[in-house]
Amino acid sequence: MKINVSNVTKSYKHKAALKNISFTMEGPKIIGLLGHNGAGKTTFLNLLSGLISTTSGEILVNGENVFNAPSTLRDICFVAESGNFQEEMTIAQTLKANHFFYPKWDEELAQELLQVFALNPKDKVRNLSKGMVSALGIITGFASCTAITIFDEPYIGLDVAARNMFYDLLIEQQTENPRLFILSTHLIDEASELFEEIFILHEGELLLQKTTDEWREHIVAVKGNASDVERAIGDLQVIYQHTFMQEMTAIVFANGQSIEDQNITLESVSLQDMLVYLSKQKVRLGR
Ligand SMILES: Nc1ncnc2c1ncn2[C@@H]1O[C@H](COP(=O)(O)OP(=O)(O)OP(=O)(O)O)[C@@H](O)[C@H]1O
Numbered sequence: 523m524k525i526n527v528s529n530v531t532k533s534y535k536h537k538a539a540l541k542n543i544s545f546t547m548e549g550p551k552i553i554g555l556l557g558h559n560g561a562g563k564t565t566f567l568n569l570l571s572g573l574i575s576t577t578s579g580e581i582l583v584n585g586e587n588v589f590n591a592p593s594t595l596r597d598i599c600f601v602a603e604s605g606n607f608q609e610e611m612t613i614a615q616t617l618k619a620n621h622f623f624y625p626k627w628d629e630e631l632a633q634e635l636l637q638v639f640a641l642n643p644k645d646k647v648r649n650l651s652k653g654m655v656s657a658l659g660i661i662t663g664f665a666s667c668t669a670i671t672i673f674d675e676p677y678i679g680l681d682v683a684a685r686n687m688f689y690d691l692l693i694e695q696q697t698e699n700p701r702l703f704i705l706s707t708h709l710i711d712e713a714s715e716l717f718e719e720i721f722i723l724h725e726g727e728l729l730l731q732k733t734t735d736e737w738r739e740h741i742v743a744v745k746g747n748a749s750d751v752e753r754a755i756g757d758l759q760v761i762y763q764h765t766f767m768q769e770m771t772a773i774v775f776a777n778g779q780s781i782e783d784q785n786i787t788l789e790s791v792s793l794q795d796m797l798v799y800l801s802k803q804k805v806r807l808g809r
Contacts, residue, residue, distance in 0.1 A: 523549045523584060523597075523669040523702045525570065530579035532565050539565040541726040542579065547719075549669065549702025552692065554717035556710060556797055561723040563706045564603065567672050570704075571600035583670070596625055599666035603675040605655035607647045613658060614643035617665070624666040628699075632665035638687065652679030660688055664695055672704045685712070692716060714793040724801045741796060744772045746786035754783035762799035773799050 525547040532540040540562045547553055557563050568574045569581055572588035572595050580587055586594050600606075607616050613636070621627045636643060639657035641650075650658065656677050663671050677685045692703060693716065707713050720737060722730040732740070741761070744751050748770040759775040773791055774781070781788060791799075 525670070525702075526582040526585075527566075528579050528582075530566075530569065530581060531577045532562075532569060532574070533577045538577075538726050540569075540723075543723075543726070543728045544579075545721070545728055545731055547702065547704070547721075550696065550700035551718045552696060552703045552705065552716050554710075554713065554720045554793075555704055555706040555723070556720060556793070557723035558797070558801055560725070562726045563723055564674055566723070567600060567602075567674055567704070567706065570670075571595070571598055571672065573600070596623060597668050598670045598672070599624060599663055599668040600672045601659040601663040601674065601676055603678065605647075605659050607655065607658060609648040610646065612644055612646050613641055613650075616647060616658065617643070617662070620662050620666060624668055626667035628665050628667050631667075632661055635661040635664060635691075639684065653681070653684065654679075656680050657684065660691070664691055667699060668701065670702045670704070672706075674706045675708065676705070677707075677709075685709070689713065689716060710794045710797060711792060717793075720793065722797055722800055727806065729800045729806050730796075737793070737796070738790065740776050740778065741791050742774060742776055742781065743789040743791050744770075744774055744781060744786055745789065746770065746783070750783050750785040754781050754786045761796075762803055 527543060527545050529542050529544055530540055531538060531542050555563050569576055575589065583594050583598065588594050611619070617632050621629060639661065641654060641657055647655065656679050660676055663673055663676070677688055696703065705713060717734055719733045720730065721728065744755055748765050748768050751770040751772050755772050755774050758779065760772055761775060762773040764771045
């Protein structure tokens with residue numbers, strides 16, 4: 523499955539939620555779609571799922587525009603943050619409707635996960651707690667077996683044990699039935715080990731698209747005396763820089779170049795920190 527995003531802008535009245543972004547996503551893979559509040563993540567996911575249209579530019583899924591080829595939507599399951607279920611339906615009816623819509627639906631898995639998350643199929647959606655709605659979303663996403671499965675903040679209201687269950691399922695499903703999973707979450711440190719590729723949006727722009735290996739290899743924190751750090755980093759792209767009492771920390775994009783100096787130390791940068799640094803400085807590292 524390949525998603526081509528070309529020059530996409532989405533404006534709501536006078537506000538541009540996405541500003542001329544272009545990139546590709548290709549699966550099977552687990553992708554982390556990250557960004558602070560209002561970055562444009564949900565807007566992008568709504569566009570990809572054909573729920574709203576672009577102001578300009580286009581999104582193609584395997585060469586097809588989802589608006590021109592509605593059948594493509596049967597291969598995209600978007601589990602929205604708010605839980606996009608009908609309040610008056612029971613859990614059983616909700617799953618049945620999804621079974622009907624998604625051609626590759628795995629009913630056995632759906633039944634198994636109902637037990638795992640201890641949901642009663644007879645309960646109405648309107649009477650479920652937030653965590654139960656999240657669990658229903660998780661069941662729907664996995665059982666849909668769609669080539670593109672999207673989870674937007676899938677675990678609101680779920681405790682750590684249930685979240686860990688979600689992570690385990692994600693790994694298990696990616697092994698048994700590989701697909702393109704897009705996971706948008708604010709719990710970055712918790713989920714960062716799962717991601718194979720990372721996209722960071724900020725104020726409607728794409729600041730970073732890197733595989734996890736690229737990010738780990740190329741983005742480093744250089745620490746030491748300010749003059750030593752400056753000499754060591756030379757003309758490397760600086761993402762963030764902070765000096766306190768002559769001690770400097772510079773987060774740099776090394777892009778394969780080695781950084782050497784006896785008096786400096788090199789440290790890895792967590793994904794959570796990188797998101798903060800990139801957004802603060804609005805540095806764009808794209809592809
Ligand atoms: N229906 C809408 N009408 C007007 N503005 C909107 C609408 N939906 C989103 N926006 C605006 O577009 C911008 C991007 O919102 P979006 O929900 O895509 O961000 P997000 O990255 O998903 O944020 P969060 O992490 O808080 O869910 C925000 O400024 C938001 O206020």
